[in-house]
Amino acid sequence: MHAIAVEQNHLRWRAQPAPEGPAAGEVRLRVAWAGVNRADLMQRAGHYPPPTGVSNILGLEVSGTVVEAGPGVDSLCPGERVCALLAGGGYAEEVVVDARQVLPLPQGFGLRDAAALPEVFATAWLNLFMEGQLAAGERVLLHAGASGVGTAAIQLCRAFGHPCFVTAGSDDKLFACRELGADGVFNRHQGSFVTAVKQWGGADVILDPVGAAYLADNQQVLNAEGRLVLIGLMGGRCAELDMGRMLMKRQRLIGSTLRARPPAAKGAILDALLAHVWPRLASGEIRPLIDRSWPIEEAEAAHAHIERDANIGKVLLAVSGEG
Structure with missing residues (x-):
């Protein structure tokens, strides 16, 4: 697969090994869109390393399609369009994540808007x-x-x-x-x-x-x-x-930090979103505010935009760009 690598503080889109798995309780996603967060800029600068055992690839949230479900996962099926909260690894064509950190798209949402939700x-x-x-x-x-x-x-x-x-x-x-x-x-x-x-x-x-x-x-x-x-x-x-x-x-x-919490804790937060926020997203009462998006190959421009404090709302990266 291709993913973003940080090389001498530059962001390069290049071939990298695909993540292993999915293991029991995990799913593999084909990434459509990745959200950009200030934490990504901190990690890139060496100030916010990923938790132990987590991918060094940047990216804390994505939307995409389930391509494979590991043993014990019966809530998500291949072909299902979802969004996910990650501890890392989102600036890539594929990511493996605990199924508890994955949510279905709100009714009426496409993959682009859904990438602006999880984090x-x-x-x-x-x-x-x-x-x-x-x-x-x-x-x-x-x-x-x-x-x-x-x-x-x-x-x-x-x-x-x-x-x-x-x-x-x-x-x-x-x-x-x-x-x-x-x-x-x-x-x-x-x-x-x-x-x-x-x-x-x-x-x-x-x-x-x-x-x-x-x-x-x-x-x-x-x-x-x-x-x-x-x-x-x-x-x-x-x-x-x-x-x-x-x-x-x-x-x-x-x-309070979110990234290092275990999957069970993140799952509890996402369960609350599914119950209390997803219906309001579906009705239009709440909406994600998306500022701009860039192709994943231009991730450096997206980071510069956030570094300048120029954004109002979310910045996204198009990986496959599916809608």
């Missing part, structure tokens, strides 16, 4: 509703609101009755966030978001991919009993924590 909606659902434990009517602050995860999270907040406030880096991005359902917005280039979020009513849950640079301000706007869910470190990994404020307001700081 961002799993991340948003996990961290808002499972880690963040959103209760009825609670308010959410979303940083990097125009990212793939951000645009998914805005729509989940709207669909499940949670007002959300969004920060992003341009007026165009903020307009797109409002169109998706954000109740309040703030351009991060205008300084601190503290006053604007406090006037809005503060946040009960914060979804933060920034980290150190936002810790102090996040603590200031987090309400009593609030949960700060940290999902990234774009703004650094070390900062001073005000433990007095944390204690008196009973705040909770939760670190």
Whole structure:
């Protein structure tokens, strides 16, 4: 098969060994589209290695067609069109993945749109509703609101009755966030978001991919009993924590990653998506926001687009390009 190799920090589409398997409980997919995530850029730069035993090939989500099912898999059949959440290996013509990490396409969806679903909606659902434990009517602050995860999270907040406030880096991005359902917005280039979020009513849950640079301000706007869910470190990994404020307001700081979780845990998240989100995708209430796509051979251009923070929503790579 062909797959993307990282060679001297360049992305090359070249022949590589096909993955072994499928073993018991796994399926082999022929990849149609692969999603691009900022984690791919981090791995390429040497800052986010794959878990032990996982392919070094980039790519955390794909859509495609089942070509082979391993022993014990009776829920997926060859020829079925699916999307999948991966720990790696998606920038390739084929991938082998645990069947628990595979979902059927939502009704009415093609393979292109479906490739924009697994990683961002799993991340948003996990961290808002499972880690963040959103209760009825609670308010959410979303940083990097125009990212793939951000645009998914805005729509989940709207669909499940949670007002959300969004920060992003341009007026165009903020307009797109409002169109998706954000109740309040703030351009991060205008300084601190503290006053604007406090006037809005503060946040009960914060979804933060920034980290150190936002810790102090996040603590200031987090309400009593609030949960700060940290999902990234774009703004650094070390900062001073005000433990007095944390204690008196009973705040909770939760670190959360998705990639290294075992297949059973990922399967539980995808089961929740199938039950609660897939029907809303099928009805059109929620939709994936796709910014742009490139042929897999031009993966480097897709990475550069994300590196410039130019995207609003998901960036995709066409592998076979099936619709």
